[in-house]
Amino acid sequence: MRVGLLETHAARLPGYWAAFLKELGSEPVLPALDDTEALTLGRESLPNEPLGVQLALGRILSMGRVDAVLVPQWPAVTGDAWSEALPDLLARRISGLPALIGVPDGPDGLEGAATELGLRVSQNAGRVRLALEKVRPMAQDPRAAQPALTRASRTTVAVIGPRALLSEPLVATPLRAALDELGLYGVFSHELPVADVLKRAERMEQPRATTGDRELFGAVSLLGGKGAVKGFLFVSGARDGSTATAVSRLAERQHKPTLLLNVDGQTDFPELTAFRDRVTLGGVTRAPSPADSVEDGA
Structure with missing residues (x-):
């Protein structure tokens, strides 16, 4: 059985x-x-869907003939049907x-899903x-770290967005370069330890918040109280209305300069210049110290 892997x-x-x-021999x-190339291929079939969906589809199509593809589940924000049920949709x-085949992207439910998949692939319980x-x-x-x-x-500045989006080099690399030039x-929020982010998200007032909502809230909460952070850049993928709504709500609650940025694989971000001016107005930069890390309660 040839199995593709869509690991982000x-x-x-x-x-x-x-x-x-x-270990199963596959x-x-x-x-x-x-x-x-994957993004271009995905856009040909789903031109009106979110950037992340187009990337996922292009990568799946590029695998050629496989019997199945494992799709680790993305943390979904409220109303994000694609992240909740990407394989089915x-x-x-x-x-x-x-x-x-949707599989967990965290410890919860992992071994049960692996057992079910293993039997499907190898049909050998001992193996x-x-x-x-x-x-x-x-x-x-x-x-x-x-x-x-x-x-x-x-x-x-804190860059807040879905893990699956910000971790994409197609998004992160040009954005980092544009920030550095200014x-x-x-x-970036996706570089924070997930366990620390989710622990901070326990402060959320909405007990039914989705995992994606909690990750965004936890990252903002973790970074918001840091004096070194002078502003917030909230990022959503093109045509992803659910994430755009989620980050907009978080932006409204901040007391530091914010910018909502919609990314679609571009390399030019002209709106960052005005954001830089608002962030640096009256600000003073300083050299880093060994104590400057994102630690809970710092």
Whole structure:
């Protein structure tokens, strides 16, 4: 059984599903196109859907003939049907796709999903048990290093957006370059340890908030009280109305300069200049110190 793997750059358990498939004797098939080519391919079929969906589809189509594709589940904000049910919605919209299997992107429910998948791939319960034992050490969130809050001769801004979006080099690389050119240093929310973000999100007043809502809120809460952070850049993907609404609500609650930025794979961000001017007005940058990290309660 040839199984494709649609593991994003934002995977909470990087390498888990690839290692599990290899233990079962099934070498995972990865996308054959680079990000720009995958985006172009996805747009040809779904021109009016969000950037992340187009990228995912292009990567799936580039895998060629596979029996199934594993799709790690994205954290969905309220109303985000694509993130909640990407495999089902893609299968309905695009005919001829291989079986799309949603799998957890975190420890919760992981072993049960892996067991079910293993039996489907190998039909050998003993081999599945051995595979689970070997990959179990990879089934916990890795302890990520806290990002520095300052950089010499730069003014710090928090860049807040969905993990699956900000982790894409197609989005992050040109945005970092644009910020750097303007003398800004971006602390990106997807680089914060997920466990710390979710812990801070326990302060949310909405008990029924989705995982995506909690991740955005937790990142804002974690960075909002830091004196080094002079402004907030809230990022959503093109044609993603649910995320745009979620970040807009967060932006309205901030007392520091904010900018809502819609990204679509572009490399030019002219709106950042006015944002820089608002952020740096009266501000003074300073050299980083060893204590400048994003720590709960700092």
